Amino acid sequence: MTSTNPARPGALGRFRICDFTGQLAGAGATKWLAAFGAEVIRIEDPVTQGLWDILRPMGPFVDERRGPDFGGGFNNHNTEKYGITLNLRTARAKELLTEIVKRSDVVSENFAKGVLERWGFGYEQLRQIKPDIIYVSNCGFGHRGPYSDYKTWGPIVQAMSGLTFLSGRADEEPAGWGYSYMDHTGGMYMAIAILLALVHRERTGEGQWVDMSCTDSGLTLTGTSLLDYTVNGRPARRSGAPDSNHSTSPAMAPHAVYPCRGDDEWIAIACRDDADWGRLAQTIGADWAGDARHAALAGRMAAQEALDAQLADWTRPQEKWALARALQAAGVPAAAVAKPQERIDQDENTRAFGLWPTVTHAKIGQVRVDGLPVHLSKTDWQIERGAPCVGEHTDQVLRELLGLSGEEIAKLHAEGIV
Amino acid sequence: MSGSDRASGGGALAGLRVVELANEKCAWAGKLLADMGADVILVEPPSGDVARGYGPFLEDEPGPDRSLHWWHHHTSKRGIVLDLETEPGRAALRKLAAKADILLEAEAPGVLAERGLDHPPLLAANPRLVYCSITPFGRSAPRQDELATDLTVLAAGGPVWMNGYDDHSLPPMRGLGNQGFAMGCHYAVMSILTAILWRGASGEGQHIDVSLHAAANVTTEAGSYVWLVARETVQRQTGRHASQVPSMPSQTRCADGRYVTTGFPPRRPSEYAQLIEWMRRIGLDENFPETVFLQMGAERASIDLSKIGIDDEVTAIFGAGREALCLIAANVSAEEFFEGAQQAGIAVGAILSPEEAFENAHFKARGMQVEVEHPELGRRFRYPGAPYALQKGAWQISRRAPRLGEHTAEVLAEIGR
Numbered sequence: 001m002t003s004t005n006p007a008r009p010g011a012l013g014r015f016r017i018c019d020f021t022g023q024l025a026g027a028g029a030t031k032w033l034a035a036f037g038a039e040v041i042r043i044e045d046p047v048t049q050g051l052w053d054i055l056r057p058m059g060p061f062v063d064e065r066r067g068p069d070f071g072g073g074f075n076n077h078n079t080e081k082y083g084i085t086l087n088l089r090t091a092r093a094k095e096l097l098t099e100i101v102k103r104s105d106v107v108s109e110n111f112a113k114g115v116l117e118r119w120g121f122g123y124e125q126l127r128q129i130k131p132d133i134i135y136v137s138n139c140g141f142g143h144r145g146p147y148s149d150y151k152t153w154g155p156i157v158q159a160m161s162g163l164t165f166l167s168g169r170a171d172e173e174p175a176g177w178g179y180s181y182m183d184h185t186g187g188m189y190m191a192i193a194i195l196l197a198l199v200h201r202e203r204t205g206e207g208q209w210v211d212m213s214c215t216d217s218g219l220t221l222t223g224t225s226l227l228d229y230t231v232n233g234r235p236a237r238r239s240g241a242p243d244s245n246h247s248t249s250p251a252m253a254p255h256a257v258y259p260c261r262g263d264d265e266w267i268a269i270a271c272r273d274d275a276d277w278g279r280l281a282q283t284i285g286a287d288w289a290g291d292a293r294h295a296a297l298a299g300r301m302a303a304q305e306a307l308d309a310q311l312a313d314w315t316r317p318q319e320k321w322a323l324a325r326a327l328q329a330a331g332v333p334a335a336a337v338a339k340p341q342e343r344i345d346q347d348e349n350t351r352a353f354g355l356w357p358t359v360t361h362a363k364i365g366q367v368r369v370d371g372l373p374v375h376l377s378k379t380d381w382q383i384e385r386g387a388p389c390v391g392e393h394t395d396q397v398l399r400e401l402l403g404l405s406g407e408e409i410a411k412l413h414a415e416g417i418v
Numbered sequence: 419m420s421g422s423d424r425a426s427g428g429g430a431l432a433g434l435r436v437v438e439l440a441n442e443k444c445a446w447a448g449k450l451l452a453d454m455g456a457d458v459i460l461v462e463p464p465s466g467d468v469a470r471g472y473g474p475f476l477e478d479e480p481g482p483d484r485s486l487h488w489w490h491h492h493t494s495k496r497g498i499v500l501d502l503e504t505e506p507g508r509a510a511l512r513k514l515a516a517k518a519d520i521l522l523e524a525e526a527p528g529v530l531a532e533r534g535l536d537h538p539p540l541l542a543a544n545p546r547l548v549y550c551s552i553t554p555f556g557r558s559a560p561r562q563d564e565l566a567t568d569l570t571v572l573a574a575g576g577p578v579w580m581n582g583y584d585d586h587s588l589p590p591m592r593g594l595g596n597q598g599f600a601m602g603c604h605y606a607v608m609s610i611l612t613a614i615l616w617r618g619a620s621g622e623g624q625h626i627d628v629s630l631h632a633a634a635n636v637t638t639e640a641g642s643y644v645w646l647v648a649r650e651t652v653q654r655q656t657g658r659h660a661s662q663v664p665s666m667p668s669q670t671r672c673a674d675g676r677y678v679t680t681g682f683p684p685r686r687p688s689e690y691a692q693l694i695e696w697m698r699r700i701g702l703d704e705n706f707p708e709t710v711f712l713q714m715g716a717e718r719a720s721i722d723l724s725k726i727g728i729d730d731e732v733t734a735i736f737g738a739g740r741e742a743l744c745l746i747a748a749n750v751s752a753e754e755f756f757e758g759a760q761q762a763g764i765a766v767g768a769i770l771s772p773e774e775a776f777e778n779a780h781f782k783a784r785g786m787q788v789e790v791e792h793p794e795l796g797r798r799f800r801y802p803g804a805p806y807a808l809q810k811g812a813w814q815i816s817r818r819a820p821r822l823g824e825h826t827a828e829v830l831a832e833i834g835r
Contacts, residue, residue: 160768188605340644376612
């Protein structure tokens with residue numbers, strides 16, 4: 001990992017990231033970079049054992065062992081990264097961090113606003129250390145604006161950006177997203193921002209600060225609804241707004257999730273056009289399906305609730321996988337609602353894609369993690385090493401990157417600096 | 419704005435030319451590149467892309483240049499018409515691809531190969547090309563030919579299983595906005611930029627194979643890793659994380675009928691102290707019997723989250739925190755609840771509709787409203803702003819979505835007919 005050896009493999013092997021990110025909204029971004037070979041060095045606090053990242057000690061766990069090195073989610077989001085500890089309350093640790101920043105292309109963090117600045121590493125200080133540094137901060141409401149001092153988690157980002165509101169049954173309580181969709185997606189936008197800033201630096205030589213806000217990113221994902229408001233004056237908050245399993249953009253019907261045989265088993269069916277409906281009606285083969293009023297989209301949209309009820313009666317006694325196969329064979333888009341075990345352990349597509357790589361973690365051992373949903377023909381991703389334990393690579397980074405001697409490193413440990 | 423003007427523009431991707439074959443599955447990726455200054459040339463068939471027929475429409479009147487779905491997904495692009503069913507059309511596309519940096523497409527597997535426009539011949543002709551394919555299941559999946567829509571991608575890929583209501587007699591839900599396609603497009607843009615940086619070092623292009631189904635699968639947070647690590651199955655719950663262990667409700671309705679999410683209840687002693695103070699301020703402390711537990715929370719040195727359900731006192735404190743927030747919510751508006759809790763240091767959110775977020779002072783102050791001119795209508799409309807605030811090479815909508823064939827002559831002249 002020394003700076004004199006830039007020949008790391010991978011599409012991003014020539015870049016080094018001084019990484020303060022945690023949770024998913026930040027760590028997800030640098031997971032991507034590390035999987036493509038970037039040298040991502042996580043900087044953590046030795047005093048709190050890196051517990052600023054609340055996922056470090058949190059389940060799921062592979063066995064009964066607990067502690068900051070055993071969190072399953074943390075391992076999932078921090079594969080292929082290096083981990084070092086620096087006690088930034090001390091002047092010596094700040095000197096060491098300064099030396100790391102000098103050798104880095106990017107500084108990334110998703111602390112609350114102002115944390116890095118209080119340590120003396122805000123953008124103005126970072127650019128004095130390295131003029132072309134790329135600094136990407138990512139927090140729920142960003143570093144400027146009336147809410148910049150307010151705190152968020154994924155579900156709050158989704159609520160404040162309109163995404164929660166757009167998931168649910170008509171005129172009922174929002175169902176929202178059953179996970180932190182915007183932690184994932186905020187992390188992706190953070191990765192995009194880092195990559196964009198690197199491309200810009202390649203072309204112009206300029207570094208910069210990118211003030212990311214996950215709620216900004218989330219708001220852009222509601223754009224078609226927003227334009228209906230700004231252009232037509234039609235708000236999404238209105239009586240009779242559609243069930244979110246229905247589709248108005250584009251208009252499709254029937255289009256929903258229907259019950260199948262068994263406990264909590266479901267199938268999604270989407271008729272894109274009249275031809276899809278014709279094929280579905282033929283498969284159903286009942287009088288109600290052949291009703292001429294349903295032949296054209298307008299008729300089906302008008303009768304959608306009744307049609308959904310009839311279709312649900314038809315799907316209810318059927319097995320979801322067999323029905324999905326039959327509908328696909330008939331030329332109708334359909335998919336069983338897959339449970340985690342079904343899409344992870346029983347799905348030939350995700351298996352063939354190599355989507356669930358097994359990594360080796362220094363303490364957890366071998367465990368499967370999320371892979372990446374892409375393949376690059378020449379420089380594909382690699383995820384083999386698990387997340388770093390607290391301080392796992394401190395000595396290695398101090399020695400190889402900063403050129404410190406064994407004696408100097410021992411002294412840093414003894415003085416509680418690393 | 420002509421192509422050469424674009425190339426000298428200030429976006430981070432200025433100077434990069436993208437050829438995008440119009441398809442709803444890759445439209446969002448093209449927009450993300452175009453708004454960052456890439457010269458994105460959107461190729462449509464003579465009849466126009468089907469998404470021009472997707473509502474809602476300007477003034478609710480359908481028409482090829484009136485689709486708001488189209489407006490949103492194709493800003494900053496130039497639009498041309500090529501008939502890829504004819505040899506002259508295919509020849510023009512080959513010529514475009516020979517001079518392009520990126521080709522972005524989402525055709526069903528085999529469609530382009532049949533026309534000699536797949537990545538092997540185009541990369542042979544232009545080894546620097548980054549050719550990105552977005553397909554429902556990837557280019558080498560056993561079931562790659564299955565039909566897919568946004569709903570079926572999200573159902574097969576995991577998100578739908580996790581979204582919905584505590585009442586499992588109700589169907590699980592998908593969130594609106596073609597998020598299944600957006601997930602794939604985000605990974606496509608990350609891949610394309612990664613490949614462009616690699617090309618900067620090596621001079622070589624390559625092919626990128628993006629699977630929408632795989633993208634949804636690894637955009638499910640704990641849903642996947644709880645199974646991968648512990649072989650447990652998360653179950654959907656109203657408005658909060660699907661979980662292998664049921665958790666307390668987190669959404670509650672305010673006095674104005676709007677919902678809020680209480681997120682994590684207070685976790686720090688200081689937050690309990692603030693909560694008591696807030697209740698006192700609005701006169702709710704007197705009729706809240708669990709104030710004693712809030713007081714215990716405020717007086718403890720710390721509150722260990724992992725002891726919930728194990729330690730009775732911690733469980734009671736945590737429960738009282740949640741109850742207190744619900745009581746306050748029932749007595750104030752969603753906005754008052756959000757401001758009051760955040761000022762007390764408690765992270766909560768108001769469930770805003772998109773237009774409420776858009777008109778909110780915070781988002782306005784961050785420049786999330788931008789005006790885009792529609793010259794032929796003589797009007798300007800407000801669009802959502804930048805997903806990331808680059809200061810240099812900044813995001814910008816450089817023009818409204820193209821009308822059908824608007825730039826055909828201009829672009830064909832540039833590449834030499």
